Amino acid sequence: MGKYIRIRRPDDFHIHFRRGNLLKMVVPHTARYFGRALVMPNTKPKHIGTGEQALEYRKEIFSALNGFDFIPLMTIQVTHEMTPEMVRIASQCGVVAGKIYPMGVTTNSENGVTDFNALYPVYREMEKIGMVLSLHGESPSCNVEGLRKEQNFLPILQIIAHDFPKLRIVLEHITTEEAVSVVASLDQNVSATVTVHHLFLELDDVIGYSRRTKGYMQPHHFCKPIAKHRRDRQALIDAVTSGNPKFFYGGDSAPHTESYKEAKDVCAGIFNAPVALPLLAQLFEEQECLEKLDPFVSRFGADFYQIPYNREHIKLVEKEWEVPPIYGEVVPFMAGEKLRWKVV
């Protein structure tokens, strides 16, 4: 019998469920493995901007659960229209986090934030009532090149964290050495999520310069923030295997149908929900710290969000399987690849 590991049922603190048919298809892929997931609000045609909309969206997610025991943790998108009053009501509706997208940095962020100072009354209310501030950390400035956008955002994070010492802030899907180091240096009110694909991909795996790409650009490896350099990926691996509770799992699983990925205009996003846990097990095993998988995916996030751990457990075994080329109309991360670990 091969190796296996038993962990608490994990949580995914960053997920895109979309709406409609796509939602119906993808929700069970998360609900099967994860106890809870923090559901991003940048939906189309309209973002989730109020507690009421979050409740309605939550209902849609529940209707797609297929019997799985799963709790969606709801968010609202913080735009320049947000007021402290709206934050308060959203919190009463069970919304646990407000998410900020800087304008124009990713999928459905046209209504994003340009002036972070203008939102101080909103941060103050969030701090007061204990709502988490969730940040897509890329500079909205046109003068900052893509590869520098995360680094360039860090001073914004530092200022907000300094001015609101009790506001819990998550820098989402970090991709750079600099982000790791700044988050590590800040107080316990600041954490970061790390996706599974940023632990496996580098820029060269997107732009066709790594051996695995055979020279081809890979639209299915394209996401925002884009994967960075080798040293950055190493810094992320070091962070998640360090046992530092500031770094926990948020997969940013972000499905687009095949026709939006293999296209003239390639949408940003990687659908990783079906492969996340097997890949994480592989990574932690390779790093010889399988025992740190459980805290990373099942405890540190819950601690930060101040919610209890999931009570059930899941088991991962070392057993080869091949990732399907497509689920419905969505090509998953690692499509067609053989993975070494499997959730049973």
Add this chain to the structure above:
Amino acid sequence: MGKYIRIRRPDDFHIHFRRGNLLKMVVPHTARYFGRALVMPNTKPKHIGTGEQALEYRKEIFSALNGFDFIPLMTIQVTHEMTPEMVRIASQCGVVAGKIYPMGVTTNSENGVTDFNALYPVYREMEKIGMVLSLHGESPSCNVEGLRKEQNFLPILQIIAHDFPKLRIVLEHITTEEAVSVVASLDQNVSATVTVHHLFLELDDVIGYSRRTKGYMQPHHFCKPIAKHRRDRQALIDAVTSGNPKFFYGGDSAPHTESYKEAKDVCAGIFNAPVALPLLAQLFEEQECLEKLDPFVSRFGADFYQIPYNREHIKLVEKEWEVPPIYGEVVPFMAGEKLRWKVV
């Protein structure tokens, strides 16, 4: 009446014509505007490796000219199989350049070179008989990240240039500030070609971080070497508008059918032949040096290759037109965009 400029009929010192149906479609797009083009040898299913194959390929190109007055300048691909004897025979067949692809760096380079020292007898013969050495300047080492591959190749160029001071060498489709500076610093036996797309694109225009991309990755902006940073593009613009004869036009027009660009594995290459001259005119006008367009596209290359200037002239006028979304099955550079200049 709008502005216009009359220039000598230009040459394109770097082009991919492919073979078969694709060749038939693309050759007239070059032959219409350019007097000559240096035809790259990395064809499929087999590269052009001998003088005889070059002659046969030349015949195929001639059969696609559609009556245009055009001369293809033939090349052979220098692999580890190449011998001085083969170089001599190729030269007798009219081949003007030997092209080296480092292994694995671009489309159809699986048979590329890994050991540049092993080819010294070949360089010696090329130097002796006056055949140009044409280099795809990217490091074949897996340990060098994509964005650094050109810089990392420069020492190889410097050593060959030093050891063969009479060998004429062209560093093709340069993309970095460092390449500009090294080529400028070397003796007159070393030149570089610059494409039109590298004068217009930056990495962010490929990976979906510039305003023009609206956040989407752009497979039709994907080529090798990939477009680099803003400062690199500026260095290229400065080089081609400087009047330094070391920098001349080689478009690297590299067609792939739409289904190979909007795909899981996106092929590297931009089909720019139909838009190259209008875009160059626009750029030189914006840089307020339209008078330097003629030497860049019509004289410096011919000087370096030691061939006479074309005798005819062409006229470009300031007249808006819209680039078709597709030619045959090939999406051109700037598809659907309005251009300000037009060849008449």
